[in-house]
Structures are given as C-alpha cells and as structure tokens.
Amino acid sequence: MQPFTTLTSTPAPLKVINVDTDMIIPKQFLKTIKRTGLGTALFAEMRYKEDGSENADFVLNQPAYRKSEILVAGDNFGCGSSREHAPWALLDFGIRCVISTSFADIFYNNCFKNGILPIVVSSEDLEKLFDDADRGSNATLTVDLEKQQITGPDGGTVTFNIDPFRKHCLMNGLDDIGLTLEKKTKIEAYEDKLKQRAWA
Amino acid sequence: MTATSAPRTLYDKIFDDHIIDQQEDGTCLLYIDRHLVHEVTSPQAFEGLRMTGRKVHAPEKTLAVVDHNIQTTDRSKGIVEEESRIQVEALARNAKEFGVEYFDELDIRQGIVHIIGPEQGFTLPGTTIVCGDSHTSTHGAFGALAHGIGTSEVEHVLATQTLIQKKAKNMLVQVDGTLSPGVTAKDITLAIIGEIGTAGGTGSVIEYAGEAIRALSMEGRMTLCNMSIEGGARAGMVAPDEKAFAYLKGKPKAPHGAAWDEAMRYWETLRSDEGAHFDRIVRLDANNLPPIVSWGTSPEDVISVAGSVPDPALIEDETKRTSKQRALDYMGLTAGTRMTDIPLDVVWIGSCTNGRIEDLRAAAKIVEGKRIATSLDYAMIVPGSGLVKQQAEAEGLDKIFLAAGFEWREPGCSMCLAMNPDQLKPGQRAASTSNRNFEGRQGFKGRTHLVSPQMAAAAALAGRFVDVRTLG
Numbered sequence: 230m231q232p233f234t235t236l237t238s239t240p241a242p243l244k245v246i247n248v249d250t251d252m253i254i255p256k257q258f259l260k261t262i263k264r265t266g267l268g269t270a271l272f273a274e275m276r277y278k279e280d281g282s283e284n285a286d287f288v289l290n291q292p293a294y295r296k297s298e299i300l301v302a303g304d305n306f307g308c309g310s311s312r313e314h315a316p317w318a319l320l321d322f323g324i325r326c327v328i329s330t331s332f333a334d335i336f337y338n339n340c341f342k343n344g345i346l347p348i349v350v351s352s353e354d355l356e357k358l359f360d361d362a363d364r365g366s367n368a369t370l371t372v373d374l375e376k377q378q379i380t381g382p383d384g385g386t387v388t389f390n391i392d393p394f395r396k397h398c399l400m401n402g403l404d405d406i407g408l409t410l411e412k413k414t415k416i417e418a419y420e421d422k423l424k425q426r427a428w429a
Numbered sequence: 430m431t432a433t434s435a436p437r438t439l440y441d442k443i444f445d446d447h448i449i450d451q452q453e454d455g456t457c458l459l460y461i462d463r464h465l466v467h468e469v470t471s472p473q474a475f476e477g478l479r480m481t482g483r484k485v486h487a488p489e490k491t492l493a494v495v496d497h498n499i500q501t502t503d504r505s506k507g508i509v510e511e512e513s514r515i516q517v518e519a520l521a522r523n524a525k526e527f528g529v530e531y532f533d534e535l536d537i538r539q540g541i542v543h544i545i546g547p548e549q550g551f552t553l554p555g556t557t558i559v560c561g562d563s564h565t566s567t568h569g570a571f572g573a574l575a576h577g578i579g580t581s582e583v584e585h586v587l588a589t590q591t592l593i594q595k596k597a598k599n600m601l602v603q604v605d606g607t608l609s610p611g612v613t614a615k616d617i618t619l620a621i622i623g624e625i626g627t628a629g630g631t632g633s634v635i636e637y638a639g640e641a642i643r644a645l646s647m648e649g650r651m652t653l654c655n656m657s658i659e660g661g662a663r664a665g666m667v668a669p670d671e672k673a674f675a676y677l678k679g680k681p682k683a684p685h686g687a688a689w690d691e692a693m694r695y696w697e698t699l700r701s702d703e704g705a706h707f708d709r710i711v712r713l714d715a716n717n718l719p720p721i722v723s724w725g726t727s728p729e730d731v732i733s734v735a736g737s738v739p740d741p742a743l744i745e746d747e748t749k750r751t752s753k754q755r756a757l758d759y760m761g762l763t764a765g766t767r768m769t770d771i772p773l774d775v776v777w778i779g780s781c782t783n784g785r786i787e788d789l790r791a792a793a794k795i796v797e798g799k800r801i802a803t804s805l806d807y808a809m810i811v812p813g814s815g816l817v818k819q820q821a822e823a824e825g826l827d828k829i830f831l832a833a834g835f836e837w838r839e840p841g842c843s844m845c846l847a848m849n850p851d852q853l854k855p856g857q858r859a860a861s862t863s864n865r866n867f868e869g870r871q872g873f874k875g876r877t878h879l880v881s882p883q884m885a886a887a888a889a890l891a892g893r894f895v896d897v898r899t900l901g
Contacts (some may be wrong), residue, residue, distance in 0.1 A: 342581035
C-alpha cells in the first residue's frame, strides 16, 4: 500500500448528500476478479450519458477537476454496500483523499486499507472547502496527515482528527495482515481457550 | 476476559468475549467465529492469499455460497452471463483450493448468504460473524455480533480469523406497543431510518428491544436487523430468547446434545444488564405505526402509505434541498402526489430483507385467488434460498403466485442489486421488498419504492400502492 503523507491538489466539489457506493461504482462493474482498472467506472451513472459519452455537467468531467486527487462531498459519503470496489475505483481514478462531514463506517474503514485518507470536518468547514473547490484550478488544498491539517488556497487551515493507529498505518503504508500475524501466539492462545466450548 | 464489572450491554458482552489483544489506544484484535463468503467480494481476497502464500486459517469456520450474480431462471446448464460465470467459477475454485465448504448454484442449500446462515444453524447467539456484504447485520437477530466488511478485511479474516476493531457506541432502539394487522418489521425499520436518517447509526451498534420486538418472529427480527446498515449502523442485534433457540434447534450446523445444553447455558446470559449504558436511545411506538413506503433515492426518504410526496422546497439546507429535489426528479415524482396515486410497473418480492418463508406466506395470503393488475409489466417472486423455495412449494405457495400471475424464480439476490439479468429498465417503477432505493440500484434509471411483502402483494393486485390495513 502506498504511504500517505501530504497531498496537494485542486479539490473537486460533489455537492450531494448520502453519496452511496452504488453511485460511486454501479454493480455492473463488480463482476471483476481484480482490484485495478475501475477508475473509468467511477461514478459511471452520473459521469456518462446513455450513449457512453461524457456528461459535461458532472464535476469530474469539467476541465479543472479531471485530475483532482481530493474530493469534497456532502454528508454521509460512502453509505450502502460494503463493496471495496468503491475505494478501488476512487484510487484508480486518482483520488487519494475524500473530505466530508461524515462517512459510512464500512467505506471509511475500506479507505484506510487502500491508502485513501477520509477526512471528517464540521459543516462550517465543509462549506468553506466547497467555496475553495468552486474556484476550480485557481485553488488548491494541501493535506498534511502528520500535522492533521488542511491548508486552503488563502493560507487558512482546518485541523482534523484521526485515530492514531490508522494514521500510523496510513503514513507507513502498513499491511494489516502482517501486523496481525505478529500476534499469532495470542490468537492461538484464544483458540485453545475456545476449545473448552464444545458448541463454538 | 471481562473488561469491567459494571452493567454491560449485549454488544459489550459479545465484544469483550472476543478480544484477543487490546492496544493502548483502544484498538482491539477481535476473534471471528463465523465467516460467510460469496462470489462478488471474495476473489481479490483469495488472490491476495495466493500471492502471499497464506492459507485460510480456519476453513471450518468459513462457509461459501453463490448468490449475487446468478440468474434466477434455469441454472441446470450453468451460468449464462460470461463475467458472472467467471466470478462463480472463481469462487468454486477458491473454495476447493483453500478447503472451504461451498454451496453451488444447484445445491438445495444455496441461497442468499444471510438467509442460509441462520437456516443452517451456522449463525449462533453470542458469536462474531462477518461477511463481505453490508447486510451481514441480519444475523444480529440471533444475538450475534454481525457486520459487513470490505474485501481487504475478508482477506484478513481468511488469513487470521480475526479483525482489527475499535469498540462502537451503544444505541438502543426501543419499540413498544403492538403493531396493527398488516404492519410489519419492515415498516418498523423504515420508520426508524426515516427518524434517525441514513447516517443516524454511524459508529454505533443498535440493540432493538421492547414489546414490539419481542413479539416479532425470527424472520421479522432478521428483517429489522438486516436494515440496520441502512440507518448507518454496522450491526443491529436482538437479545436471543426462546424464539431464537427454537429456530436454531436441530439445524444442521447448530450444536446438538450436550453441546446444545452447554450453549444454552451461555446463550441465556446474552442480554443487556439492568442499568447498562446506552449512548443514544430512540423510541418508536408500534401502536399507531402505518405501513411505510419510500418516495426517494435513500432509505431515509420514507412516508406513510396514507401520505403524499413531500416538498423539498421546504428544506432549509441548500445541499440537502438540492439532493432531495434531485431524488424527486430521478423518481419522476411531484411533491404533493398521494402515495396511493402512484402507478407501478413492476412488483418484486425477495432479498435478504424479505425473502424468507414467512414473507412469502404473507404475500401469498393477500394474492390468493386474485390476479395481478394488467397495468403491470410483471411481478416476480424470488425465494431467498433453495430451502425456502422447497418449503413454499410444499405449502403450495408457488401455485398461488403463479395463478395470480407472478413469476416464480430460483433463489438468489436477483433484482435487489440487479447484478444478474433481473433488472428494471430505465423509467420503470417498482414496489420492492428489498433494502435500497438508491439511484440505479435495481437497474439503470430504474425507480424503486421500498415496502413490506404485504404492501408489495397488495400493490401487485392494484397496480399502485394500497394501505394494507384497509384490506379485509
């Protein structure tokens, strides 16, 4: 997993609440047995017209945001299905940071497994960030994970909270399974204890 | 491994009981008792194991089934769609290679992963259960701690039989009173989501309690827990009681003999202690609850069947207002339209929310001896599992549905997420017993109204929504 330290990019505003994972990646793209190549499917039903051509109104089709690595979105981003194809599609498109007032639990968790930083901010800060994002290529945001800080185009800052363990893993690109396997003795001790339960 | 002697909630007890290791910041390594696997969210996880040379740590605690992708028409000649077939074949191969038990598309025990778990007695009270599917919350109906995970976590559980977790908050949903005839667990859950919103349970585990919950059958409790995720809660649970034990007794994978008696002694302790702390309590009165219908593109967009489409212009917050207007535009509805005046094209009954035998019995009771409206394009019943289908056929329900003009299909997820050929066409409007009315969920530009099986059945006869309380 690619470590996440700092990121500077033009943020793309997606002013929709309850963006669900069906919206992020519709089900027809879930038939893959790979993790890669899903970027073209990101937000497919909003991004493309029925004939497959681009919908010019959709934010990521506008010139300023085609290479955005930061997405600023309305409340409760990533609700619905557990599909990890959602962060895979975001990552494959190039988005490594999503900012919202809240995230659905499973999506939030899935982001960290893929080197994507989901940032929770207050409604007031989100409004400010939407304003910054509306300025298009004239404005960039810098996200500094170490400092837990977003710096806006005019030098204003927003600080954010993040769980220290998740931060550590993200900054170092650590593999969870490797970390857990270091605790193998403890897992086996737990399983020995379980054997006393005939039903479990 | 009790963390404290203070009164604990049901969730606290099960969580504490599964802690293998706890870091200073509260991050826990949790033991996972049961892992359900299906074809869509597992191929990359098995591939990860192969690439790192890892094995499945506890294959006997893992059960694989195919459900999301498969056609619900004849499957004796295999899976028709190529991409779906590749994914199904990948699961079959992975199950064999890693020694995991697998129910294929022709197995009578095959069905939607959240229906077969309880059916097989794989789901047990007091256990931790995960699956790469958000509706894993269903299993909480038995007093299990059950929730959905992503594919990276599927790989983690396969490799280690554990999950890295932080304790969630405790939320109590207290439902007192008695439901009116025709009003169901589905209406309770839709009303709760309408009340708390789709992010209302984020970061929480919900425990459902109260007179109306006790009165629900296990099928009803599964419906309720199933949709906890639609209210943002990863897991929902009900303290196990005689109904839960009676449901599980004698199931193939449930304990037998002395092991059953031992399990019962533990299971009977699985309830929240008097005075246990809940971070949030939500109350709902079942007495006057009407049948609920969704009008928009989020499960929080709900209203009484006796109500009308709400007006987004009245919402103050701009992003919320434009989002709800967008939902109305997508649904092709105008504010003020009475819900009972909305004409339907399709009726679909099935899913891990409402594809169990009790759901089919309730729907059959309403349509028996009648015909679906000629204005419908079609109406379809998809049983949740092979065993549900078998039971329904033994009771003659299939004949009732067929005589009424419904299609009677093979088990699977089907149109709930429309990964298989069962899909709405653009603009088609469905009354559906599934769990999500998201844009495009049941087919590109398809329009979904979430309802109970009773409401779906009544809607099929009328070609529009009907208040089931007014039926004789």
